[in-house]
Amino acid sequence: MLGQSWQRLVLKVGSALIAPEGKGCSTRYLLTLARFISECRSRGIEVVLVSSGSVAAGRSAIAFSHQPLPIPVKQAMASVGQYQMMQLWQNLLDCHCGQLLLTHDDFHNRRRYLNIENTLRTLLDHQVLPIINENDSVATAELKLGDNDNLAALVATAVDADVLIICSDIDGLYSANPRSNPQARFIAEVECITPEIFAMAGGSHHSVGTGGMVTKLQAAQKAGQQGIDTLIVNGQKAAVFEALLEGKAAGTLFHRQQERLSAKKHWLLHGLKSQGQIQLDAGAVKALQQQGASLLAKGVSAVNGQFDKGDAVLLCDSSGAPFAKGICQYPASELSRIKGLHSQQIAATLGYCPREEVIHRDDLVLLSAAEAAAQSSK
Ligand SMILES: Nc1ncnc2c1ncn2[C@@H]1O[C@H](COP(=O)(O)OP(=O)(O)O)[C@@H](O)[C@H]1O
Numbered sequence: 157m158l159g160q161s162w163q164r165l166v167l168k169v170g171s172a173l174i175a176p177e178g179k180g181c182s183t184r185y186l187l188t189l190a191r192f193i194s195e196c197r198s199r200g201i202e203v204v205l206v207s208s209g210s211v212a213a214g215r216s217a218i219a220f221s222h223q224p225l226p227i228p229v230k231q232a233m234a235s236v237g238q239y240q241m242m243q244l245w246q247n248l249l250d251c252h253c254g255q256l257l258l259t260h261d262d263f264h265n266r267r268r269y270l271n272i273e274n275t276l277r278t279l280l281d282h283q284v285l286p287i288i289n290e291n292d293s294v295a296t297a298e299l300k301l302g303d304n305d306n307l308a309a310l311v312a313t314a315v316d317a318d319v320l321i322i323c324s325d326i327d328g329l330y331s332a333n334p335r336s337n338p339q340a341r342f343i344a345e346v347e348c349i350t351p352e353i354f355a356m357a358g359g360s361h362h363s364v365g366t367g368g369m370v371t372k373l374q375a376a377q378k379a380g381q382q383g384i385d386t387l388i389v390n391g392q393k394a395a396v397f398e399a400l401l402e403g404k405a406a407g408t409l410f411h412r413q414q415e416r417l418s419a420k421k422h423w424l425l426h427g428l429k430s431q432g433q434i435q436l437d438a439g440a441v442k443a444l445q446q447q448g449a450s451l452l453a454k455g456v457s458a459v460n461g462q463f464d465k466g467d468a469v470l471l472c473d474s475s476g477a478p479f480a481k482g483i484c485q486y487p488a489s490e491l492s493r494i495k496g497l498h499s500q501q502i503a504a505t506l507g508y509c510p511r512e513e514v515i516h517r518d519d520l521v522l523l524s525a526a527e528a529a530a531q532s533s534k
């Protein structure tokens with residue numbers, strides 16, 4: 157039965173559940189969620205909470221009615237709301253809570269990522285409930301993960317969770333956004349997240365939510381690659397949590413993938429933002445896709461973006477479609493000068509030749525069609 161073997165779960169709670177009226181935190185849905193967390197913990201299941209809602213919760217404290225909210229106003233709201241939200245969770249739960257506020261950089265930098273893993277492990281070992289959000293008050297656009305669905309998937313990977321439960325204001329995935337399409341059909345199970353599944357997803361309907369169904373599918377995809385199931389459930393319905401505790405199905409279940417990506421490739425795919433694109437000729441595309449080759453300068457036909465040595469880049473075919481992602485050993489300025497050259501000509505052109513490979517095979521991951529679509533939209 158669903159859930160019987162869970163030892164560790166990540167629960168993601170959306171803004172609409174934290175501040176349903178859009179003016180401050182409310183206990184309306186959080187009471188049920190807190191009861192669910194307590195019940196899981198009393199059964200020996202470790203829980204990590206990813207809680208959105210700092211901006212929504214802080215709205216009542218800062219009078220500002222114009223839309224869209226300017227970034228400094230949102231950041232000020234987040235500063236007030238984060239504190240109020242933590243206070244509310246702590247009041248509703250009879251265990252110690254520990255707060256982690258993270259940015260994209262914390263996942264990008266391997267040492268900081270390992271620190272996150274260690275801190276979370278230590279909190280769980282001491283029966284503390286970790287509560288995580290993006291550090292909205294300080295994160296600039298380039299440092300932002302942007303949405304807590306993807307953040308929750310990265311957290312689920314870091315703690316090696318059995319399941320990621322995304323609690324939203326909708327029953328799960330529908331064939332189209334049911335708020336705009338009354339014919340939309342509910343989908344109870346997804347074996348594999350294909351481009352057709354992505355095509356079903358629309359954005360958020362309210363001003364405090366981020367990403368709608370698109371970011372939830374991205375999160376389910378990330379988690380699935382790490383052998384983690386994802387459930388999208390309606391956090392407004394108490395019956396959902398009763399069903400889960402009884403081992404019954406609820407919401408949409410996204411099955412984990414059988415083949416797990418290595419930790420390094422998962423980090424490359426999801427922890428690193430690509431800083432540019434490299435276009436390859438047909439021969440190089442074939443060598444990478446079918447022969448497990450590394451990328452050499454000879455196969456590079458165009459370079460776009462201002463990336464540095466060690467940055468992640470997308471590799472595109474001659475039509476510009478991305479098909480792989482890798483860590484480049486040359487900065488964009490140097491790669492532009494050596495593109496199309498034989499490896500022996502690199503030293504004469506640059507005055508040195510640090511590495512024959514532009515991207516080594518070990519630093520490269522091929523993208524599925526759905527991943528390519530997700531990477532292009534970032
Ligand atoms: N195919 C779909 N199935 C279900 N919901 C969808 C779909 N496409 C878009 N949505 C929208 O996604 C919303 C949930 O995302 P969001 O508003 O970001 O919530 P949260 O704050 O919980 O992250 C739903 O209320 C719905 O309007």
Ligand SMILES: N[C@@H](CCC(=O)OP(=O)(O)O)C(=O)O
Nearest residue numbers: 171208209210211303304366
């Ligand atoms: N970090 C932001 C929430 C971002 C977000 O993804 O919101 P949601 O779509 O409601 O999960 C906040 O706390 O307001």
